[in-house]
Amino acid sequence: MSGEPLAENALLIAGHVLETAQIRYSPAGLPIARFSLEHRSRQMEAGIEREARCRIPVLACGEALVRRVRLLSAGAPVRVEGFLARSDHRQGEARLVLHTQHIELLENP
């Protein structure tokens, strides 16, 4: 999908589901799930190990993905792969949201 220059947009991130996803349906009947992912890891920066923490909103659209999201309860560890986009069309601060393409439930560590 990202063969063209400047078309690359991919994020792979793992973390815990903050709370059970909210699921609604578009007027055409397509399910849309939304939840927040809590990420916490240690990463290398300038040769020094540091903590990386963030909370990111995740969208999952379509029957196949939403079926998997339904199984996730709060605290579930997941790995999500997808792309970033603005979360709405309003003016002002652009908030980002991760649009899921693959989602995977991880074993509890």
Added chain:
Amino acid sequence: MDRRILRIAVPSPLYQSFDYLPPLDCPPYRRLQPGVRVRVPFGRRFQVGLLLEVLEESALPPEKLRPALEILDDEPLIPPDLMDLAEWGQRYYHHPPGEVFATVLPILLRQGHASGHSTVMGWRITAAGLALYAEGEPRRASRQRQLLEILAERPSGMTIQQLRQHVVGDQRNLRILWRKGWIETLGDAPSIDRVCEAPLSLNLDQREAVAAIDQALDGFQAFLLDGVTGSGKTEVYLRIVQTVLARGRQALILVPEIGLTPQLLARFQERLNVRLAVLHSALSNKERLVAWQLARNGSAAVVIGTRSAVFTPLCNPGVIIIDEEHDTSFKQQEGFRYHARDLAIVRARQASVPIVLGSATPALESLYNVHNGRYRHLRLPSRVGSSQEPSIEVLDVRHQTLDEGLSTPLIERLQAHLAQPDGQVMLFLNRRGFAPTLICHECGWLSQCRRCDAHLTVHWKKRRMICHHCGLEQSIEVSCPACGSVDLRALGQGTERIEQALKRVFPDLGIARIDRDSTRRKGSLQQLLNDIQQGQRRILIGTQMLAKGHHFPNVTLVGIVDGDQGLFGADFRAGERMAQLIVQVAGRAGRADKLGSVVIQTHHPQHPLLRVLISEGYAAFATAALGERRQALLPPYTWQALLRAEAVSREAPHAFLDEARQLAATLADGIELYGPVPAPMERRAGRYRSQLLVQTDQRGRLHRFLDQWVGRLVTLKATRKVRWSLDVDPQDLF
């Protein structure tokens, strides 16, 4: 040989009638009266026209005249008074005569079917009646049994006169038997029954109104019966009709929509023990013809119908009544654009009978006619019995969180009223469907109709997007056509969405949604109304279908979901319509012994219309609105006609109207011309629409101008590229 000319109105869009030679087997001329149908050759086809007059000679040379084919009726199908009315309508509305006269006829007669008019001459026992009689029925009603016995002895039937020699004329019991299907009519004499049941007692205002009209039954007089909702206007109508029937005359009653006034109809049927003819658009052609004939030959003493029933022939009219006279459905919006109320007034004058216009929210035109002395004003200022007028409260929804358009205070009030045993509430929103449009949450794309300048409405249950202007339908987009996002959302509220929201809040209560979608199937409206009456559904949500005429005694709260709708309309009548709607909807609250309240959600609690209407009432609003109309030189202080044109190309309507305007400039004297301008919704069903407004301060001047102008419009070059129409006294300026 003496050969005359027949002048005939032939259905066609041409602004003229046509001259024909009589058919070869023509009956004697003295028997040829205006109002008979004539089959004529027209172009390459045949048409059924109406004979207007028999002339000595035609302006056309005889060799150009074609002979008519056939005279279809022995006697005039359309009585002279209706011929006059049609003639008046054709002149006033400047419409092609053929189409006007066609409007007067039921469709089957227009197609040339035999009129087969019948009148009740006597009675005959039916097979069912004979069988039941043999079994000893009816056991309890001795008079009916006696009548059956006489008729059973003469299975071929008896005339009224023969029957009278055996029993004293017992119309009531004969009719009971007839309704049971035990006897049938023997093709017919006029029969107007005079039996009435013990009526409710009237209050002082009602008595005065009835007395005033009773005294005027012998001539023309227009009355405006201006009574608040629940003030007993129907009872006044009933009394007047009873008096008229007792004099052996007929009553014509016009109502906005039959389907929406079942209760009015039921009351008339209950109280007047006479034959009613009901005329409306949901009838089959055959049913319509039968009702028309019953009215024409006088066997129906009371005729109730919608707009087009103003053209019903009556053999002996006694009064005309228009219920909800302010209702816009009385104005025909296509073809022959007549206003049934205005035509009814002309008809009453021609027939020298009184006409009663009833409303809780009279049209400003009618109030103006009261001011200038043309109508007599009869007021019913208070509700009947113990019921009180509802209190009205404005709910400021600015800064409020709205859950699907419903504010928390509104929900709380609903809960309080529904907590009472049997309590019912009603929510009003004049927008059917789920949401007025679909929006992309990511890029802002909106769903548009490709044939109209309008959004597509989301219908949830049908899973369709529908254009409410041209009917275009498509499935709901799965993803945004502009950016591909699947996060499309329904924007705004329709009745279907409110219904869903209320289901979440009140999962255990039955909800009745009443709009054109939920009542499409035959009988479904009646079913919903029954459920409401029996208390099985306690939450009512609906469009303007709910606002008219219904009586729900247990409704104690009425909520107007979107009070802002209509406050800022483009049409100068928008305010008047809004005020009428609020008062009519409010009138549904607290009609029995229960105190009602009305809540209006608005973002404009200080809007002058709402303030005047709520603190001082409709009459004060109307006075203020009339003042504004006078200052702005708008109807009813001026007179308007609207020339509309439409075409597939954007330029053609404008070009035609430009030519029309130039033509007008050569004729106009004291005439104002505004436009041409694009219609407020320029494109509709793939056609571009423009309009030219004609306005002047005198009605006579307007019509003198139109007389000259309209006839010449057909000669304009640009006319071939457009479809055009003229609307005299337009009710909507688009």
